[in-house]
Amino acid sequence: MSAKRALLATAAAFACLTATACVTTTNAATSPGGGAASGYPVTISNCGKDYTFNTAPSRVVVMNGGSVAEVSSMLALGLGDRIIANAQSYGASDVPGRVDEIAKLPTGGVKLNDMMDIPREAMIGLRPDFVISTYDGGFRPEAGFATRDDLRAVGANSYAPASSCLGVGKVSGTPSIADSYQLLRDLGKIFGVGDRAERLIAESERRIATMTAKVKDLPKQKVMLIIPGMAMGGEFSSVGGNGIWNDIFAKAGAENAFAGVTDDIFANLSREQVAAADVDALLVVNFMSQDPDADARKLLDQFPQWDAARTKRYVVLSDSIYFGPSNDVAVERLARAVHPEAF
Incomplete structure (x- = not known):
């Protein structure tokens, strides 16, 4: 193969x-x-x-x-x-x-x-x-x-x-x-x-409730999720669409910057769509990357018009952003990244 x-x-398996x-x-x-x-x-x-x-x-x-x-x-x-x-x-x-x-x-x-x-x-x-x-x-x-x-x-x-x-x-x-x-x-x-x-x-529910309570009255931050190492077509074919991460975003005081673009797990976007979006924070999923922080910085440099680029605001996550036993970890880390003023 x-x-x-x-x-x-x-990618097909992740969709399940x-x-x-x-x-x-x-x-x-x-x-x-x-x-x-x-x-x-x-x-x-x-x-x-x-x-x-x-x-x-x-x-x-x-x-x-x-x-x-x-x-x-x-x-x-x-x-x-x-x-x-x-x-x-x-x-x-x-x-x-x-x-x-x-x-x-x-x-x-x-x-x-x-x-x-x-x-x-x-x-x-x-x-x-x-x-x-x-x-x-x-x-x-x-x-x-x-x-x-x-x-x-x-x-x-x-x-x-x-x-x-x-x-x-x-x-x-x-x-x-x-x-x-x-x-x-x-x-x-x-x-x-x-x-x-x-x-x-x-225990997971308790931790998530604690995070949600801290950020519930703050403005929702628009987050773009991308898996740089898992392009399935174009350069922006692994952008988070309708996945479990949207629930994680909501509980962390955030929302998907591309909500509504697709009903599929991943959105396949053009560079123009990505450039025109309001992105307050970037979430890079570490998938077989040698340096996910470098991946994040590279993306921020490509789109200096984003608020995320101006503030250098990003977070790297791996398994906790997916279906599994550790979603509370993702909620806490994302909440701290997008609402540092609450902590």
Whole structure:
């Protein structure tokens, strides 16, 4: 696969990171914190099929799909020891120690395919009891992946966010931080650690509420989000459109400078559109960049008419701006960047 095609595949996968996991659950007994006590079996419905867990999974495979939301959620819930093979990595994180935690996880010795993911025969050979994919395309037979039925036949349940039920790159509704919380809750139910999930969610909600209270009466700052290392066409084809980041912006006292330009995850803009926009602050997403700060400065130098260029106001984020367990980090860092007067 060429570098350009690899980036396109990654971008398509990122488009699936912002939707709620399509899960309903039933179990025999639950603890007050929401986790299973001795109450297995637990049954979930995911993308139209039911999956029953008689015990918490112990041989988990996490597919790539261009995400770290799933593996990061597993780690945040203290479930890293259940993973026998992880294909997700990003190389950067806004959470101290997260990159090293992910790097230490087993890979299962798998030779990844051209999409940098786990092919069918290798997947079956891992003997998993639970496979997590970022998107339903991770179970496509035409792409050489093990199907959900293949996995069920060897005793493995499977899971993917609900956006994949609609097709690759499509999202259901407006992506929000609540979707990230749903992923934590789903995994909490599946693994019987719902109490841990609820504690993580409550702490995230508390931190976000604190930030929102500090900036709620201040003017909304217009922010342009761009991923310099992930151009999918033109120079400005990876500008943030309808993504989870818009909810993060709102809670940080900001708004997307290109709100309404597209219903897609990313906007593909002309240089003229970018030059004419009101941009109070720049958010550069670190995607395989050697120097994201230099990327930010280069963009600010190109558009000296922006308020962001005059004030040199920008922030670099990585995984926290996406679907995953760390959106509170993004809210805090963005709020401090766009409203320093509040801190």
